[in-house]
Amino acid sequence: MAEHFPQPVQQQLYSLNLGPQHPSTHGVLRVLLTLDGEYILEADPIIGYGHRGHEKMGENRTYLQFMPNASRMDYLSGLIYNHGFCLAVEKLAGIEPPERAKYIRVVCAELNRISSHLLWFGTFLMDLGAFTPFLYCFDDRENILDILDRVSGSRLTYSYCRFGGVARDVDDVFIEQTRAFIKRLRSRWPDYHNLVTKNVIFIHRVRDVGIIDKDLARRFGVTGPNLRAAGVAFDMRKVEPYEVYDRFDFEVPTGSKGDALDRYRVRLEEMEQSCRIIEQALDQMPGGPYRQERVRLKVKPPRGEVYFAFESARGQTAYYLVSDGSPYPYRVHVRVPSFGNLHCLTEVLKETLVADAIAILGSIDIVVPEIDR
């Protein structure tokens, strides 16, 4: 009799490829999931699809020629990467930009940070199945792209900074547009909060999901908003102030639990803090030259090395440059924040539901080409 009936189903593990084309993976990322029913037992992110060899390229071009590469790693906050690279080379070569250039750079970098966070906001909520917020934030983000396009000539991969200044001066129209944008963005916060922050479906999807606590963050080197959501007020702009960030009054928002909801709140609050920095920078912006005239295009730093860390939209980023005294860097290494942020998913995704995995992935805000380099 027994052979006529199907054998009782054994408990079976199931492998699922999340990506590499899944729209919520932000770049080309594949996560190999081992599932037991709907629960994830193991998650192994497989990366490298976008590896272009930026670090190798750095070894056979001059410092200035590497500038466009810098903005193509994290293409959502390219100007901040540009800014950081510029500061690293200036520190190595002993170049001091004029005051006006420093303020221009800070304003542009913070605008870029807001545009990056706005894009995260839209895509994160789209991952969760909400389409409307995406339209709101892209509408706002478009303003920033227009402002930056006007001064730098590009919408996404800016190569605006130069050693000893910026490529072009800003005019009164830029300042007016920026002030108008900040006013507009502030008038939009109530809409954002009514639409999303107070939305009960959203809260249920993200509260107590994907907890990254202090200890986990430290073991995996998680930085940026993801670390601050766990309650550690660690921001390079405050801890090791570079450029003129020590002249501004702003706060480092933190969360308490480190769940996806905390990460969401921290990022929204960070946009408001960036607005405060921009306003103060515009008020204090001095006149004078926007670029040091005497810097040669082929910068030739003395022998030695520099490790320069700064805060990009996704966390602590650093350039490690080694110079042998020639116009070509001997080694260019980039410490990217998304690397640690993604790596910790191998631990965070364990024993969660597949649906939550999408929410967690969105809340961590990774940019894969930055990891692949």
Next chain:
Amino acid sequence: MAAKDDALRRIQELLGPGAITADPDFRAGVSHSVACPKESLVAVMEIFNECGFYLESLTGLDFQDTLELVYHMNAYEPRARTAVRVLCPHDGEVPSVTGVFASALWQEREAWEFFGVRFSGHPDLRRLLLPEDADFYPLRKDFGTVHAYRKREEVYG
């Protein structure tokens, strides 16, 4: 400041006074450099872990005479960054620190595939960014076009 001072005191006890170089002006972006022999690497990392540091960056440098691994350690306080430098021959092996810092699991995979440094004791030494069948070490100076290939003292001498 407590974490950094505590860690440096214990490392000095372990390695002797000559191993640590200070950079009080923070000119190269690190406050102290530790020249660490391979054998003591895991012990040094354990000290850093107990003092609340995290492994910020791990990368290599290729010189004609040697490979060098640089571990940048940082704590959540101002100017705590410390570089741990380990020299290793081109065909050499370095003990893995994955037992101390989980972030080394990926960072060591990256250093291995790009520089050809074997990490003894790493549980899962697969390629991370390169194709699975890559049989070259791209960040070595004998690969591709590079401007210069120097001895270590030509850069740091």
